[in-house]
Amino acid sequence: MAIDWQTLWLTLQLAFTVSVLLLLIGLPIAYWIAFSSWRWKFLVEAIVALPIVLPPTVLGFYVLVALGPRSPVGRWWISLTGHTLAFTFTGLVVGSIIYSLPFAVQPFATSFAAVDRKLIAASATLGASSLRTFLRVIAPLSASGLFAGAALSFAHTMGEFGVVLMVGGNIPGSTRTVSIDIYDRVQASDYVGANQTALVLLMLCFVLLTMVYSLNRRPPLLNSVK
């Protein structure tokens, strides 16, 4: 069998976990970016966007160091669980979250900022708290942006290579993902296997992006109207 199903399954699990966690972590950050009027806000925006331009190996290296036994975070984790975060699935999740953060936060923030401020003001004058305004007005009107952010971080995590290699190593069933599998096969001159696996990844990402763009194009039950 050419395709390594265990690796594919692990990659899907990783991508799913990361995009769910990014929804939780990314929403408050995006909300803050969209609505804060703090003058140094651009610094935070720059930090969030950093993983887009940073070489994955650089990011992976720092994550590896941070997770290792010499860093306070790494020591704290070891004291908590008894083993290091590096070269584990959890470690992979941590690295991937940082790596994919901008792909979630930017679409979220853009769609929040596009919601008509008058609707938010109207909600407040009708007695709604900020949380209720977010749940009933902002989130429904930015649904396509929320979906885009989740789908992009899913697809981005599926295809990552550098960070996974640095943080996770290449442990089958634990940290071996599809992109590393493809690399290994090429190294071993198994071009047929590499091709089949690559094709699966290509199709998955294509289907996901098609969904994102078709949802963004559909005008909208959920997009705001004039």
Next chain:
Amino acid sequence: MQCTIRKRLAAEPEFSLDVDFEAPPGFTILFGASGAGKTTLLDCVAGLTTPDVARIMVSERVLFDSSSRVNIRVPQRRLGYVFQTLALFPHMTVEQNVCYGLKHLPASERKQRSAAALQAFRIAHLAGRNIRDISGGESQRTALARTLVTDPDVLLLDEPLAALDASTKSHIIDDLREWNRTHRIPILYVTHSREEVFALGERVILLDAGRIVAQGTPHEVMMAPTQETVAQLAGFENTFDCVIDAVLPERGTMMCRIAGEGAPMVLETPLVRGGVGMPMRVGVRAGDILLATSPPVGLSARNVIPGRIVSLDQRDVIISARVKCRVEMEVHLTIAARDSLQLEIGREVWLVIKTHSCHLMQKTS
């Protein structure tokens, strides 16, 4: 309700709001040109903008007081605000919009209250409709119902009916008045339309450049000479300094003297508050002046002024003529009028100006 509000905006050109007024239950109209500060005032009352120095009280409740650092948050102010854009939630039905402010109530009461509001504003048949599928007038009614169903202590309306035709407008105003009869709360109604002032007004506050320049009944306020800035926005091609020469209450007019070359020119204008000798500005729209090529007789217009054409320019389909009398006046005519009167430079003409085409303004120093 009582408000004292000061607020500087850093916008360019710099603007500051400085008002102090009281609004009893019923309609209070905030009237003024765009940029006069009407919306900023409403935003300060609603808490959407924080004033620099202010004290805002609604029925004994302090909403904002800069001296004792009280600043009630927007959701707790219990006020209704209908925006110019209405800001209806586009992803909800008419009924869901109307119910939005009632979540603190039990479901049965919510249902009952929203049904009553839908009924009162005649939109019960639209309850299940999507916001996108209703007309402009229906949207205005939905926005009013959504706000009033919450039983606010004060109602802020920012030109809510500006986009509507006259008959739809007057029907909605009737329904709003009817509602106000049973819910005696202050309604601050912002508009820049003179007609709406006379249609609604019990009390009018005239705002100009962030200051209250007059308040009282529509008749009192509209009789007062307006600030020159307001008038200029309304587009007067001819404005002159003048001095009140005589006040003729029995004729309902005044004589105003404009300093001209040689001798002064006197214009008969409508009566406004002001005494003999008071300096004013008078504005006449170029399109309000008639031109005659022989001395006209048997006219109701009080001002007939001889002069001579010094220039004729065509601007698109309008002819702009400059006529030298004792002052120089700009007159707009159609191409057809120019041709049938055979107007040309140097021709002797008579300007005919109705009393009510002369707009008096307070002189700004």
